[in-house]
Amino acid sequence: MRLVLFVLSILTLSSCSVSHYVKRELKNSPVLSGHQVGIAVYDPARQKTLASHQSDKYFTPASNTKLFSFYAGLSVLGDSLPGLQYQVWGDSLVFRGTGDPSLLHPDLPMSAVYGFLRSRPERLFFSPANYQNERFGPGWAWDDYTGYYQPERSPLPVYGNMARFVSDSTRLLYVGPRYWRDSLLTDTTVPGIRRDEDRNLFRHSLYALPPGLEQDVPVRMSHQLTADLLAVALYRPVGLVNESLEGQPLRTVYSIPSDSLYARMMQVSDNMLAEQLMLLYAAANRLPLNTEQAIEHALEHHLNDLPDRPIWRDGSGLSRYNLFTPRTMVKLLEKIYQKVPRERLFALLARGGKTGTLRNIFKGEETFIFAKSGSLSNNYSLSGYLVTRKGKTLLFSFMNNNFTRTSSEVRKEVERILTGLHQRY
Template identity: 60%
Template sequence: MRTLLFLVSILTLSGCSVSRYLNKEIRNSSVLSQQHTGVSISDLKENKELGSYQGNKYFTPASNTKLFSFYAGLCALGDSIPGLEYLEWGELLIVRGTGDPSLLHPDLPHSKVFDFLKNRKEPIFFTPYNFENKRFGPGWAWSDYNDYYQPEVTAMPVYGNIARFKGGPSQQFTVSPARWKQAMVFDSLASGIQREEMQNVFHHSKLVVPQGLEQDIPVRMTDLLTVQLLSDTLKKEIKLINIPLDIELQRINSIPSDSLYSRMMQVSDNMLAEQLMLLYASANGLPLNTEKAIAHAIEHHLKDLPDKPIWKDGSGLSRYNLFTPRSIAALLQKIYLKMPQERLFQILPSGGKSGTLKNLFKDSTPFIFAKTGSLSNVFNLSGFLITKKGNILVFSFMNNNFTRPSSEVRKEVERILTGVHDKF
């Protein structure tokens, strides 16, 4: 009996010691002293919170929002991404997008949708009627329209909705797709490449892109441009028609789902996360509308979180998003149940080895598998931590409103979480 009580007390103290360690390290940290900090750490197998510091407070999540989009994808999609819906109507083929971003995307596998469209003999019409989104999400910085991380959201993206510039020798460069070469304008006042806000005219300095480097510039997308880009690449005319398709449609898949998830998580790709929420909408019979997709996901899959998520976009670009650390930790528990550990840990960045964690947690064996989330004055890290004892913990470490260099906050998060790994 005494032995049993002793073991129970040791287990209880172990849980408490994580909490004591967190509170001590955070309160005594000169780096974290003037910011808002929240942490929640739970045991994965027992689904029990081991430590918390303001874990019930709301924080701006930045790209930790992608964990919610990832889970939505796991709930709605199978092993392959639904790439296109179509109707064979007499001698015509009418197609519409599902939100799939993979068609001609430079960083994703070859899409089967391309082969499908290429091999069809009948006239092809594209309808965007089911698309209800604006090109940018709520709370996005509209002045960032020229920055690589903010491509526009569309029903059927083509080439990732970007123009990719690559620097060559003697100040030469290439651009893909090639049609944008004729849209270049030399401008001695330009710094690098600057697209005009409302049209695809690219002002550039003498040195467009340094040799060996590449730069992505979002394209101002329209439905007409979508069919023009497709027509150019397929070497056949695709026409635009704006009609509803309120009957059951056939569907063709495009790429493996994991290839989209991995790219989205490893490099924190905003465009893929936004389009993933449209894919969720399509899979659930909704119009391509992020707001409706999020409302559906919360109602059907996230009602059991400790705190209701204030969720506004797929990527985390919006500062309107607000989540608590303990809700993110609970979400990670749900993600773990949806996907085998080995597969999940391959998709997430791993400490010292891959993605956005390549330069943090450098250890001979990775013990952190997590998603970063960064905006100006924001750095968050949420994911899975394997302790030296072999226990798997879920954690969310959120930092908002700091004025120090982000690198200092990152290093402090690394120090404190490494302590959890070593001590518990």
């Protein structure tokens, strides 16, 4: 009996010490005292909350939203992504997109869809009839249309819906795919590279990029442009039809391993992949390619046990309409932790001091943070998994909103407090 009481006292002391440490550090931090901060720390082995500060309050999550898209994908997609669906009608093959972004994407493995379409003997026709989305999500900044981080959404992206500009050692500018070579215009009034808002005319200064650098610029997409880009890439005609394939027996072509998408999306915080992932979720559940319907379906069927219902509006976190609580983020992290083997999960996430958005913080010989960061102007959040010096895995969400200091100052405080948690416990 005494042994049981002793063990319980040690566990209680540990919980209290974590809570005391977090509260003390928040109180004494001049950086964190001037804005809204929410923290939740949870021990999944003991199923116990170790620290909580405003964890029931709603915060703008920024790219922490991708954790929700990640879980949605894990819930319905298998080891490989469904790349397209098709039906053969006589001498014609009519195909439609599933939202899969991998076709000719420069940063993903080669999609099997390309070889499939290249080798088919039938005439090819692309149908976008299952697509019901706007090109931008709700709450996105309209004037970010030319930013690499805000490509347009579409049913069947090609080349990531981007044009990639690269400069050589002489600072000459090249663009890929070559389809866009005749759409470049030298403009001495433009710094760098900028696309016209309503058309694919890329204006660039004489020396737009330093030697050896590259820049992605989103393309103004249309269904006809998708068919045209495919035709050039496949060296064969691709027609455009608005033919609904609903209720008909469709075959599926799988494209790339799902983890290839997850890893890039989570590590470098790729917004385009996250947005398209929610369309993949919709297709897997036989819904129209519509983000709003996909989110409602995911909340009802896979996320109905969260402590606070999320206000979830897009797949990537570009929208400032998104609102989550820290304790809801931790509950989601627990659900992911239960679904994905630890080694695989940690390989997919950004690792502190090593990869992705966390490569420049939490530096040291020992990697102990595996997480997803989220940044918007005046907002920074970090949610994920922390391995303590004693080998315990803790789940945490550290959310910061409406600060007027620099983001780097806030990141350093988040790093300092979480590093202390690792070292002490």
